[in-house]
Amino acid sequence: MARPLTADALRVAHLSAQAEMALVRRDPVAGPLLAQAARAADGLPGGPSLALAARLVRLPADDAVRKAAQALCRIGAQEAQAAVLGAAR
């Protein structure tokens, strides 16, 4: 995984948190937000989790699938935050 710039990782953490909240609210913007987060995270920590979450939400909605996507968003956000903290050390 490429060493991220702090700003990139922060942006991923922010977008994935927004996407997770949208999924919790069942807001239709969740899919586009997640797609944006996955694009921003491509090649960065959290990228594979967010890419899988983005693919999941493209499937027809289902509670279990939505919850799995939420969990993947959380994993992606945490990985991005860990990268930010690592860079700040």
Add this chain to the structure above:
Amino acid sequence: MSEATRARLARVLERAVPDLAEANLCIAAEAYPGLSVDAQMGRVDALADEARMLGGGAGGVVRALRQAGLRGDREEYDDPRNSFLNEVLDRRLGLPIALAALSVAVAGRVGVPFAGVGMPGHYVVADLSGPDPRYLDAFDGWAPLGPEDLARRVRETAGMALRDEHLRPAGARETVVRMLANLEAAYVRRRRPADALWTVELALVCEPGDAAAREREVTLLTALGRYAEAAAAAGRQLEDLAPGAARDRAQAQVDAIEELQWRMN
């Protein structure tokens, strides 16, 4: 899922001239577990006998298919049954690609060189028995298609201009993968991920190295909550990747699914 029909599908595609009817029926056996592929192939053989009785050649093939009442399903285009030859032969309705595959299979039995042509958005048949290919639309009663008709169909179904390469005969593997892609999309639209999954698994039987299909397999297994299998499927990608960024990403996906499994249980 039947390992026997999956192995049979792989064997069919290895042949020099794969039988598209047999390949299609191996797919159908996934959706209809009790289906006898051999018995259904007998129905295709019977159509070929009819084509011979009707004069043989391309004309006999087309007459036999028309006389059987086969036609395109314009009402429920997306119905998965339109993809399976057993259902096509029962209901006399099908998708362009299923009707074209049946045409190629019947023609092959009669010794007439038909080939499938996978144009963008629409699948047609090429009769290669003359000096120049003659194109037929199986979905539209095997209507002959001139250059303008072909261009119109591509424009209307795919929104693009027809190019010469769109008219090249499709290989059997390519045709089977396209059939499976149609089915996968139909099952996803119907919220049937378990059925979508077997279509992807069959696509991987056809093209074991297809990274996009492997990705869809991982996604569908995750959607079905089968996390351990999703992680294993994602892990299979690792075997093909040399150390580097792509392998790191694939490993990170395996880790993410394992983490997901832990969180969801």
